[in-house]
Each structure stands twice: as C-alpha cells, then as structure tokens.
Amino acid sequence: MNDTDMDPFACFDDSDDDDDDDDDDENDQQHEQQHQYGSSPPQNITKPSSITSSRQFTYSTENGNSTASYSLQQDEQSQGRRLVDEANARLDAATAVKDGLLPVTSSSFEVFDTLTGAGKGLRALKVFEYGDEILREYAAMRVPNHQAAESLEEAEQLHERAVQSTFNNLHHSTQNAIIQLHSCDQWMNHDDSPGRHASGVVTPLGAYQSNSYTLGDQKCGGLFLTTARMNHSCRPSATHIWRPDLQKTVVFATRRIEIGEEIFTTYGPPECLDTEGRRDYLREKFSFECGCEMCEEGNRFGGDDRMIEINSLQEDISMLAQTGDPKIAIDAVERCLSLLKEQSISIGAYRQPLLHYGYQIAMDGLKDIDLAKSYLSKELAVTQQCEGPTSPKALQIQAMLDDLF
Numbered sequence: 136m137n138d139t140d141m142d143p144f145a146c147f148d149d150s151d152d153d154d155d156d157d158d159d160d161e162n163d164q165q166h167e168q169q170h171q172y173g174s175s176p177p178q179n180i181t182k183p184s185s186i187t188s189s190r191q192f193t194y195s196t197e198n199g200n201s202t203a204s205y206s207l208q209q210d211e212q213s214q215g216r217r218l219v220d221e222a223n224a225r226l227d228a229a230t231a232v233k234d235g236l237l238p239v240t241s242s243s244f245e246v247f248d249t250l251t252g253a254g255k256g257l258r259a260l261k262v263f264e265y266g267d268e269i270l271r272e273y274a275a276m277r278v279p280n281h282q283a284a285e286s287l288e289e290a291e292q293l294h295e296r297a298v299q300s301t302f303n304n305l306h307h308s309t310q311n312a313i314i315q316l317h318s319c320d321q322w323m324n325h326d327d328s329p330g331r332h333a334s335g336v337v338t339p340l341g342a343y344q345s346n347s348y349t350l351g352d353q354k355c356g357g358l359f360l361t362t363a364r365m366n367h368s369c370r371p372s373a374t375h376i377w378r379p380d381l382q383k384t385v386v387f388a389t390r391r392i393e394i395g396e397e398i399f400t401t402y403g404p405p406e407c408l409d410t411e412g413r414r415d416y417l418r419e420k421f422s423f424e425c426g427c428e429m430c431e432e433g434n435r436f437g438g439d440d441r442m443i444e445i446n447s448l449q450e451d452i453s454m455l456a457q458t459g460d461p462k463i464a465i466d467a468v469e470r471c472l473s474l475l476k477e478q479s480i481s482i483g484a485y486r487q488p489l490l491h492y493g494y495q496i497a498m499d500g501l502k503d504i505d506l507a508k509s510y511l512s513k514e515l516a517v518t519q520q521c522e523g524p525t526s527p528k529a530l531q532i533q534a535m536l537d538d539l540f
C-alpha cells in the first residue's frame with residue numbers, strides 16, 4: 136500500500152461497524168472492511184455531516200458535544216433506526232450489566248467530587264504512563280444524528296423523542312446513572328422547552344446533550360457514563376477515542392499521570408486557539424469558564440502566541456503539501472511539531488496529521504524514502520499510544536510501513 140493521497144484530516148469511516156457489539160477482545164477483531172485512513176481533530180469534536188441529497192433540509196442542533204443534523208434522506212433515516220434498535224433495546228438488569236451499560240468500575244481510577252465548580256471528576260488510583268489504556272466502555276445511549284424533518288422545530292422534537300425513547304428502553308439502573316450526570320446550564324432552569332426543567336433536575340435530553348459526542352462517521356452520537364465524568368483541560372492528560380472495531384470508547388493517557396491526579400480530556404475546540412478563543416468556545420458550548428492550567432497561564436510564557444502560530448501553520452501545511460515547495464512544507468511541519476511540544480500539548484490528535492503530512496511530503500515532494508519511513512514510524516507510535524496497538528488505523532499505518540521496507 137502506498138496511499139499517499141489520503142487526507143490526514145479526514146475522519147474515520149466506520150459506517151459498517153455497528154454490528155459488532157459483544158466481542159471484548161480486540162485481538163479477535165477481524166474486520167473485512169477497510170477503514171478510510173485519517174486522523175480526526177480531537178475526537179469529541181463534531182463536524183456537520185455532508186449531505187448529498189439535492190432536495191433537503193438540514194438542521195443542526197449543537198449542544199454539548201452532540202450535533203444532530205436532520206435531512207430528508209431516507210437511507211440515513213433507516214440507518215438511524217437500525218442503530219437505535221441494535222444498541223438500545225435492552226430491558227433487563229442482567230443485560231444492562233453484561234453489556235456494560237452501567238459505569239465502568241476499576242481499581243485503577245475512581246469518580247470523585249472535585250469540590251470545585253467542575254463537580255465530579257475522574258482521578259487515577261495508579262500511575263499511568265503515556266499510552267496506557269485507562270478504561271474502555273460501551274455507550275449507555277446511542278442516538279442517530281439524522282432523521283427526516285421539515286422544520287427546525289420538527290427536527291428538535293424528533294431528536295428529543297429519539298433521546299427519550301432510547302432512554303425509556305434502558306434498565307432503570309442505567310437511567311439513574313444517566314440523570315446523575317452533569318447537565319449544562321442551557322439545559323437547566325427553563326421550564327418552557329424540551330428537556331429543560333425549572334427545578335434544576337437533569338432530564339434525559341439535558342444529560343444526553345451535555346455529555347454525548349458524535350461517533351466516528353457522524354451518523355450517531357453516544358453517551359458514555361464513565362468517560363462523561365472526565366473534566367476538560369486545554370492541556371489534557373488523556374484522550375478518548377471511539378473504536379468502531381470494538382464498538383467502545385477507549386481512554387488513553389497522553390502523558391504520565393500520578394496517583395491521585397485528576398484525569399482530564401479535552402472538549403475542544405478543534406482548532407488551536409488562544410486563551411480568549413478557547414474560553415469563548417467552551418463558554419458557548421458547555422457553559423463554563425475554563426480555568427485550566429493553560430488558560431490560567433495565558434500568554435505569560437508565550438502560549439497564546441504559540442497557539443496562534445500553530446493554527447496558522449496547520450492551515451498552511453495542507454496547502455503547501457499539495458502545491459508548495461516541499462522543503463518549505465517540511466520546515467513548516469517541523470516548526471509546528473516543535474511548537475506543540477513547547478506548549479506541552481503534543482497529543483495524538485494534533486501530531487498524527489502533521490506526521491502524516493511529513494510522510495506525504497517526503498514521499499511525493501522530496502522523494503526521500505528514509506525520511507518518509509521516519510515520519511511514518513513516528514505516526515505509528517503516536518497512533519498506537521492514543522488509539523491502542525491494534526486500532527484499525529494503527530494496523531493500516533503498520534501495513535504502509537511494511538510496504539516501504
């Protein structure tokens with residue numbers, strides 16, 4: 136395989152993967168279909184789906200990490216129903232436990248009260264090294280992102296109904312765990328809209344909108360009871376990724392985490408922004424003021440300047456890789472990688488696409504096989520650390536690397 140034309144910023148295509156619900160051992164996973172290779176921006180970020188129908192209405196309700204788009208495409212509607220049927224028709228307690236619809240428990244981490252405005256969080260009960268798997272879990276709820284609608288109002292009603300009926304089909308212990316989750320302010324303290332409640336009670340819709348995120352191919356969103364407990368940091372110590380081959384979300388450490396330390400993931404934004412930009416995004420989407428270490432630091436050590444430069448380099452690199460001078464392009468890749476390191480946000484979601492661009496530029500522009508191998512080897516290592524050694528993407532990069540030797 137020598138597929139240097141793949142778009143490193145493209146998302147995973149896992150559209151055929153929703154039929155494998157009960158196999159826990161990733162070594163046994165043998166999937167026929169080829170995943171479209173690609174590294175998405177931080178995985179909890181949603182992007183509106185591309186809709187191809189010429190006669191369509193598309194509505195997007197963006198709340199929390201979940202984007203629900205509605206269109207008139209019949210095939211997506213039936214696909215949505217299938218997901219609901221397969222993922223959520225589980226009514227008895229034994230099934231709820233067996234299928235892992237309850238919060239994951241482990242001696243390696245615990246849910247604790249942060250005693251800050253952030254509410255509950257997840258903290259380590261053992262040392263995790265970079266790349267260690269922290270947890271993996273099934274979605275307690277999966278709700279399709281696409282249904283037919285003729286108005287925004289109807290779209291919102293359909294979405295609310297889909298969330299509620301999914302919730303109704305769950306065992307009461309799973310339901311209880313869901314409504315104990317945090318709900319963003321915009322889903323509380325209003326009694327005149329669906330999912331909102333004057334007394335501050337968390338409703339299924341509020342919990343879903345505040346805690347779910349889009350899975351892989353954008354067709355549905357999922358809510359994960361333990362992963363949802365992780366608070367946000369713009370400089371996260373963990374990353375969570377939806378693994379279509381396992382039908383689970385898996386959380387990996389992105390640096391060493393000490394015993395007792397809170398485990399943070401990132402809720403976005405997908406781009407590298409300065410402190411003000413990140414805080415605006417998080418305030419608007421999740422109704423909180425980010426007080427993470429990086430936001431508190433601001434530009435004191437040049438962090439904002441670095442983030443702005445990284446953002447501009449990321450935009451340049453995709454263009455330079457196609458048409459620019461390959462030497463300038465590779466310099467931009469190296470500069471960007473080094474800025475990420477200086478800023479201590481060398482997480483896989485940022486590094487993977489850059490390393491893949493490095494590989495493409497070395498192969499196509501510089502015709503330097505050794506350099507291409509070096510970029511691809513680094514990309515493989517990063518992918519294994521943030522997705523697991525047997526992730527479909529890691530296996531695909533391994534195969535590409537084998538072809539180069």
Ligand SMILES: [Zn+2]
Binds near residue numbers: 369
């Ligand atoms: Zn922050």
